[in-house]
Amino acid sequence: MDWRRIAFILIIFITSLAAFWYVYDFASQPVFHDYVSDEVWYVPASRNILHRLGVSLTHVNESTGSLGVNVIFSNQSVRIKYQYDVEKLALRHNATYEKEYLKFPGVYFEIPPEQFDSFLEDLSKTVPEGAYYTVPGFWYPDKENIQNYLNTEHPFLGKDFIMLGMLLDDKPINWRVPGIIAFVLTIILVALAAYKISGSYLAGLIALVFAVADPTLQAMSTVAMLDIYVSLFVALFVFFLALERDRSAAFAVGLAGAAKLSGGFGWPVVLFRAFRRERNIVGFITTILILPAIGFLLPNVPAMIAVGPKKWFDDFLGSFKWHLSNKGGHPAASPVWEWFVNKKAFALHYNPNVFAQTDPFLLMAMVLFILALPWLYRRRRGVLAQFGVFWSTTLLFLLQYLLGGTTQFSFYATALVPPAAVVMGVALNELLRWEAFTNSLWLYLEWLLEVKDRIRLRLGR
Numbered sequence: 528m529d530w531r532r533i534a535f536i537l538i539i540f541i542t543s544l545a546a547f548w549y550v551y552d553f554a555s556q557p558v559f560h561d562y563v564s565d566e567v568w569y570v571p572a573s574r575n576i577l578h579r580l581g582v583s584l585t586h587v588n589e590s591t592g593s594l595g596v597n598v599i600f601s602n603q604s605v606r607i608k609y610q611y612d613v614e615k616l617a618l619r620h621n622a623t624y625e626k627e628y629l630k631f632p633g634v635y636f637e638i639p640p641e642q643f644d645s646f647l648e649d650l651s652k653t654v655p656e657g658a659y660y661t662v663p664g665f666w667y668p669d670k671e672n673i674q675n676y677l678n679t680e681h682p683f684l685g686k687d688f689i690m691l692g693m694l695l696d697d698k699p700i701n702w703r704v705p706g707i708i709a710f711v712l713t714i715i716l717v718a719l720a721a722y723k724i725s726g727s728y729l730a731g732l733i734a735l736v737f738a739v740a741d742p743t744l745q746a747m748s749t750v751a752m753l754d755i756y757v758s759l760f761v762a763l764f765v766f767f768l769a770l771e772r773d774r775s776a777a778f779a780v781g782l783a784g785a786a787k788l789s790g791g792f793g794w795p796v797v798l799f800r801a802f803r804r805e806r807n808i809v810g811f812i813t814t815i816l817i818l819p820a821i822g823f824l825l826p827n828v829p830a831m832i833a834v835g836p837k838k839w840f841d842d843f844l845g846s847f848k849w850h851l852s853n854k855g856g857h858p859a860a861s862p863v864w865e866w867f868v869n870k871k872a873f874a875l876h877y878n879p880n881v882f883a884q885t886d887p888f889l890l891m892a893m894v895l896f897i898l899a900l901p902w903l904y905r906r907r908r909g910v911l912a913q914f915g916v917f918w919s920t921t922l923l924f925l926l927q928y929l930l931g932g933t934t935q936f937s938f939y940a941t942a943l944v945p946p947a948a949v950v951m952g953v954a955l956n957e958l959l960r961w962e963a964f965t966n967s968l969w970l971y972l973e974w975l976l977e978v979k980d981r982i983r984l985r986l987g988r
Contacts, residue, residue, distance in 0.1 A: 531728050532728070532781045534728070535722070535728040535731060535732070538735070539715060539731075539735060540733060541705065542735060542739055542852060542972055543711045543715060544736050545671070546710065546711055546714060546739050547707055547710075547711050548707070550707045550710060550745065550748050551700075551704070551707055551751055553704045553708065553879075554699075554700060554748075554750075554881075555608045555700040558879070559699060559700075559749075560698075560699050560700075561699065561700070561701075561749050562668045563749075563751075563875060563876050564750055564752070564874075564875040564876060565750070565752050566699075566702065566750055566751045567668040567670060568676065568678055569678060569685070569686055569689060569751060569752055569753060570665075570675050570689060570693075570702050570751050571668065571673050571674075571676055571677050572672075572678035572686060572826065573668075573675070573686045573689040573690045573693060573956045574662065574664055574665075574693065574697065575662075575675065575676060575677055575689065576683075576686065576829060576830060576833045577678060577690055577693065577867070578662050579834070580832060580833055582694070583663050583866045584662075584663055584664035584665075584693055584694070584697040585663060585664065585696060586664045586665045586696060586698055587640075587696060587698075588623070588624065588637050591623045591624070591637065591639075591672075592638070592639065592640060593622075593623045593624065593635070593638055593639050593870075594637065594639075594640050594663065595635065595637050595662075595663065595664055595665055595666060595697070596635070596636055596637075596638065596643070596646075596647070596661050596662070596663045596732050597633055597660055597661065597662040597663075597664070597666065597667060597674075598613055598633060598634050598635075598636065598650065598659055598847035599631070599632065599659060599660055599661070599674050600632040600633060600654075600658060600659045600663060601632070601659060602632060603632050603655075605632065605658045605659065606632035606633075609619075609653065609654045609658065609659070609737075610627075612653050612654075613634065613650065613653060613654065614634070616646065616649055616650060616653055616878075617638065617646065618637045618920040620635045620638055620639070620642040620645060620649070621638070621639050621707070621744065622637060622638050622640055622644075622646075623637050623639065623919050624636065624637035624697075626666050628667065628670055630669050630670055630671045630673075631667075631669075631670070631671060631672060631673060633743055635666040635667070635675060635844070636876045640714075640719050644877050644929065646969075647661060651682055654985070656900040662674070662785065662884070663697075664693070664697035665697040665698055665699075670943075675836060677696055677830070677833070678887040679830065679838075679839065679842035679843070679846070680842070680846040680850070681753060681787055681788075681846070681847075681932075682784065682785045682786065682787065682788065682823065682827055682843075683737040683785065683826055683827045683830045684756060684782060684785035684786040684827075685751070685752070685753035685754075685755075685756040685786045685787065685825065685830060686762070686830075687826050687829060688705035688706070688709070688756060689702050689705065689706075689751050690785055690829070691705055691818045692704050692705045692751075692821040695980055697914075698744055699751075702751035703749065703750060703751050704749075706747070706748050706750070706751060706752075706755040706756070706875055707748050707749075708750075709748070709755045709756050709759040710745070710747075710748035710755055710758075710759075711743075711763040711812070712762070712946070713738060713744065713755075713758050713759045713914075713944075713945060714735055714738040714739045714941075716759075716762040716763055716765075716766040716945070717734045717735065717737075717762055717764060717766075717771040717945050717948045717949055717952075718731040718732065718734050718735035718768075718952075719731065720734070720737070720765050720766045720768075720769040720810070720913075720949045721733070721734035721735075721948070721949045721952030721953055721956075722734075723769040723770060724907050724909035724949065724953050725767075725907055725908070725952070725953045725956050728958035729956050730950060730953050730955075731769050732952075733951060733952040733955050733956060734949050734951060734952025734953075735744035735948075735952075736950045737886070737889055737947075737948040737951050737952070738944065738945070738948040738987040739892060740886075741886050741889065741942060741944050741948070742882075742883075742884040742885070742886060743883055743886070743937070743938060743941050744758055744882065744885045744939050744941060744944055746875055746881050746882060746884065746938065747879075747883060747938055747941055749881060750875055750876075750881075751876070752938075753786055753787045754787065754938050754939065754941040755941065756786040756787075756790075757783060757786045757787045757789060757790040757941050757942050758941040758942065758944055758945055760780075760782040760783035760785075760786050760790055761783045761790055761920075761941075761943035761945045761946070762785050762904070763783070763792065763941050764776055764779040764780045764782075764916065764945075765793075765912070765913055765916055765945050765946050765949055766782050766913040767777075767779050767914070768796065768800075769909050769913075769949070770968040771909075773801065773804060773814060774813070774814055774818055775799050776903075777801075777814045777815065777817065777818040777819050778818045778821065778822040779822065780793055780794050780797055780819055780822065781818065781819035781820060781821060781822020781824075781845070782822040782823070782826065783942075784819070784822070784823050785822065785823045785825075785826040785827060786826075787942075788846075789920070789923075789924065789927075789939060789942050790848065790942055791819070791823070792919055792920035792923040792924065792942065793916035793919050793920055793946070794819060794919075795920055796915040796916050797814065797815055797819065797855055798815050800912070801814040801815045801830065801914065805886065814910070817877065827839065831909040833880055850927065850932050851927065851930045851931045851932045852932065852934075853931060853932075854869075854929055854934035855934070855952055857934055857936075858935060859871060859872075859873045859874060859937075860934050860935065860936065861871070861873070861935060861937045861952070862919060862928050862931070862933065862935050863921060863924040863925050863928060863935060863939075865914070865937075865938055866885045866890060866939075866940040866943070867885070867887060867890045867891055867894070868887050869884050869886070869887050869937070871937060872884040872885070872937050873936045873937045873938050873940075880917075880935055882938075882939045883935055883936070883938035884937065885940045887929075887942075889944070889947050889951060890940070890943065890947060890950065891953075892947070892950075893914075893917055893918075893943075893947050893950060893952055896914075896950060896954050898915075899954065899958065900914060903954055903957060905954070906957055907953050907957065909953075910949075910950060910953050910954070911952070912962075913946045913949045913950045914950060915945070916945075916946040917943055917946040917947055920942050920946075921943065924939065924945060
């Protein structure tokens with residue numbers, strides 16, 4: 528192993544550790560110890576699915592050591608009848624915190640661990656069976672019907688990862704850790720894909736820099752939303768394309784679609800390559816349909832078990848109408864073409880400010896590089912698939928807009944970052960060659976010598 532490879536590996540390793548530490552430190556601030564932005568939808572949906580699967584979560588208040596539990600009544604009239612008795616019961620068990628929900632019939636308590644089981648036992652004696660149920664863990668956001676919300680308008684892979692984090696302790700930083708890891712894996716896959724296409728460590732490092740510094744990826748890795756997982760599995764998709772492993776790429780694009788349907792917008796590249804390379808109909812169908820379908824369906828199994836395969840499928844089909852509809856005049860709505868100039872960044876949090884800004888230099892470069900694509904393709908043929916993923920995704924976002932899904936946001940651009948960063952690494956490595964700098968230094972030296980000779984001649988006169 529030569530020193531360049533060692534340096535390449537060390538730089539990726541150190542950058543990955545630094546990226547993880549930076550985002551983890553930021554996302555674990557006390558000010559973020561609650562729901563941030565659209566976490567109010569995805570986290571409760573994850574908790575509700577786990578509850579339906581019979582998984583009991585735990586939330587420990589780090590200051591008091593008390594355990595959190597949500598007591599949810601079957602309806603408002605039951606709540607009116609029994610909530611006061613439940614509150615008195617919680618006080619008798621030394622509850623350290625209470626949070627009353629106004630928009631759905633429920634109340635949250637934190638009970639000392641030594642009193643927790645006895646509280647639940649006494650609760651069952653106070654409120655009739657069927658009139659309530661308990662959901663241990665973190666409190667809910669106070670949203671109408673949130674205790675029943677399952678977010679079936681989106682596929683479930685991203686929420687699968689959020690659920691994994693919740694299993695350790697249902698608290699905000701644990702919801703976000705899987706997304707932080709996804710960010711780190713994304714930048715690694717991008718760097719390796721660029722290196723594989725170009726054979727250049729410099730190309731890999733250029734791609735690494737653009738990925739780790741991308742403001743969209745950084746912002747989305749701080750919150751428990753779905754889009755950081757879209758970027759991870761799109762990065763896995765483009766990585767397998769760079770390796771020329773078409774069937775692995777086909778499975779990966781299914782996984783990307785299972786994070787969010789837009790993650791599968793690179794699928795036309797799979798179709799194009801299968802059309803050119805597969806030699807029989809079985810291989811063709813396997814690559815373009817079976818493997819993507821398996822990649823899409825497997826992560827949705829927990830949701831299918833929780834709600835039933837038929838309801839899941841009905842909700843999935845019904846989600847297309849939702850995706851192709853206008854969601855109202857959202858002030859942060861930003862159609863796909865505005866992402867290229869970062870016209871309207873989506874605000875995730877204020878004080879500290881977290882905005883899902885895009886990188887105009889990276890995205891506009893993908894427009895400029897169209898002019899250099901034939902030359903780049905002759906030098907590094909693998910770059911064509913990366914271009915294809917980027918522009919296929921962009922055009923399908925545009926098609927979504929034209930079909931009525933006009934409420935788009937800047938953070939959707941996470942799906943564009945991995946292929947764009949790979950292309951940037953490969954393209955800049957080819958266009959900005961070392962010879963340009965070394966030859967230019969010699970030219971500068973020649974010009975300086977020429978100027979020196981001219982000055983000497985003039986002084987001699």
